[in-house]
Amino acid sequence: MDLGHLGRSVTQRVGVAIGAAAWALGLSACGGGSGTATVAVAVAPPEAALSTATRLSVGDLMFNDTSLSVSGQQACASCHAKPTGHADPAGTVLPLGGPTMDVQGFRSSPSLRYLLANTPFRFAPDGKAFGGFTWDGRAESLQAQAAGPLLAANEMANPAIADVAAKVRRASYYADFARLYNLTATATDQEVFDATTLALATYQIEDPDYLLFNSKFDQVLDGKATLTEQEARGLQIFNDPAQGNCASCHVSRVEADGSRPLFTDFSYAALGVPRNPAIQANADPAFFDMGLCGPKRTDLANRLDLCGQFKVPTLRNIALTAPYFHNASVATLEEAVSFYATRDINPARWYPVVNGQPDLFNDLPLALRSQVIQTRPFGLAPGAQPRLSAQDVSDLTAFLQTLSDDIAAPAASPRVTP
Ligand code: HEC
Ligand code: HEC
Numbered sequence: 001m002d003l004g005h006l007g008r009s010v011t012q013r014v015g016v017a018i019g020a021a022a023w024a025l026g027l028s029a030c031g032g033g034s035g036t037a038t039v040a041v042a043v044a045p046p047e048a049a050l051s052t053a054t055r056l057s058v059g060d061l062m063f064n065d066t067s068l069s070v071s072g073q074q075a076c077a078s079c080h081a082k083p084t085g086h087a088d089p090a091g092t093v094l095p096l097g098g099p100t101m102d103v104q105g106f107r108s109s110p111s112l113r114y115l116l117a118n119t120p121f122r123f124a125p126d127g128k129a130f131g132g133f134t135w136d137g138r139a140e141s142l143q144a145q146a147a148g149p150l151l152a153a154n155e156m157a158n159p160a161i162a163d164v165a166a167k168v169r170r171a172s173y174y175a176d177f178a179r180l181y182n183l184t185a186t187a188t189d190q191e192v193f194d195a196t197t198l199a200l201a202t203y204q205i206e207d208p209d210y211l212l213f214n215s216k217f218d219q220v221l222d223g224k225a226t227l228t229e230q231e232a233r234g235l236q237i238f239n240d241p242a243q244g245n246c247a248s249c250h251v252s253r254v255e256a257d258g259s260r261p262l263f264t265d266f267s268y269a270a271l272g273v274p275r276n277p278a279i280q281a282n283a284d285p286a287f288f289d290m291g292l293c294g295p296k297r298t299d300l301a302n303r304l305d306l307c308g309q310f311k312v313p314t315l316r317n318i319a320l321t322a323p324y325f326h327n328a329s330v331a332t333l334e335e336a337v338s339f340y341a342t343r344d345i346n347p348a349r350w351y352p353v354v355n356g357q358p359d360l361f362n363d364l365p366l367a368l369r370s371q372v373i374q375t376r377p378f379g380l381a382p383g384a385q386p387r388l389s390a391q392d393v394s395d396l397t398a399f400l401q402t403l404s405d406d407i408a409a410p411a412a413s414p415r416v417t418p
Pocket of ligand 1: 074078080097105108109110112115133135136142145146150154156200296
């Protein structure tokens with residue numbers, strides 16, 4: 001029971017995936033830009049529509065079910081909350097977990113929206129890393145990822161899959177769940193566990209909340225709203241290779257087939273964000289979270305050239321998902337944007353000053369700090385004229401605020417409507 005095939009087939013084009021989801025749901029709301037949806041709705045058999053509705057409600061109950069954790073207090077939704085773009089609800093601190101809810105991890109919980117176009121981790125022919133789930137891409141698929149938190153000591157903390165299976169068997173939705181995933185009375189713990197992770201992954205793919213495409217920015221693409229002057233300046237700076245150059249990683253253009261931009265290319269980069277002293281693991285000066293080369297991810301431990309690289313996150317809903325960066329080192333959106341503007345020209349703002357010198361890129365071992373990127377908007381000398389002024393930072397921030405979904409409104413077509 002592997003969702004790999006689903007992961008891969010939907011990666012081709014988000015549009016196709018939504019077409020398929022709308023097909024199964026019998027929805028016509030998504031049909032506007034996608035012929036697939038409109039045609040298929042007419043022929044979708046009623047049982048299929050019914051079981052999709054059941055899949056969605058079982059998935060939703062499971063995602064919000066605190067009884068699946070050892071503490072009895074934590075669900076997936078505790079760290080991926082709907083009002084905050086399915087990211088951290090806490091706002092400034094890293095969420096705690098574990099059996100008594102006092103164990104801290106060392107990464108910020110990312111938004112779970114717009115992950116549908118992601119692929120399993122891979123290297124492009126030129127050696128650049130792409131894809132995979134989590135900040136270091138170590139999970140192959142949404143299903144593989146769902147197993148992590150159920151068992152992680154700092155999260156839902158089940159000691160073994162048997163514990164998860166026992167909890168799921170006691171859940172109020174078990175009968176529907178068993179029917180949907182063909183689990184008989186003699187189903188093994190492994191079968192119940194695999195169906196659980198499949199149900200959680202399917203929910204994140206099928207629930208329209210994860211792919212709303214109805215932000216102000218989307219409405220502008222559809223000709224139904226206009227950016228303010230400040231937001232429009234922000235977008236221009238965001239796209240300009242000589243200024244923000246943000247779009248070179250956080251893709252902002254509509255694809256040739258009309259697919260809306262996801263504000264990430266799912267690649268990796270080492271930005272050298274500051275160490276976060278509030279992370280307990282960082283009390284050990286020899287501990288470093290280096291992303292692709294470990295320690296959470298283990299298969300690339302010898303690739304020192306990849307140390308410090310983390311996945312480019314989507315910027316959709318970014319105004320809702322504080323704190324920022326993989327290590328939650330920055331509290332507000334405006335500050336996260338300022339980091340790009342002033343990392344190099346005013347490093348003392350970001351790094352502790354040691355013996356009169358800012359300790360640049362202090363969240364990496366000394367020998368690996370030269371791998372931090374210097375391309376635009378970076379690459380200026382300390383004290384140089386800024387490439388992004390204070391006004392530019394506030395314009396960029398204003399633009400980024402147009403990327404928040406309207407959770408109360410229906411999902412829009414994944415393609416721009418002409
Ligand atoms: C204690 C907080 C916490 C809980 C509970 C939790 N997560 Fe997460 N989630 C995180 C963090 C932190 C990360 C980033 C992990 C990393 O990079 O190593 C993450 C990453 C993810 C990702 C990858 C997102 C991406 O951009 O690649 C998915 C998918 C996900 N979680 C789904 C779930 C599901 C499903 C559950 C419930 C079974 C769950 N999470 C429970 C904190 C949590
Ligand atoms: C070279 C690729 C690249 C460029 C160019 C780039 N970013 Fe990023 N961005 C990243 C990566 C990688 C991360 C995650 C880094 C980390 O956490 O260590 C990130 C993270 C962010 C975050 C925090 C996201 C979160 O979920 O915490 C914001 C906000 C952001 N970028 C905005 C911008 C803006 C604005 C610009 C242009 C001024 C820009 N980025 C240019 C690669 C890039």
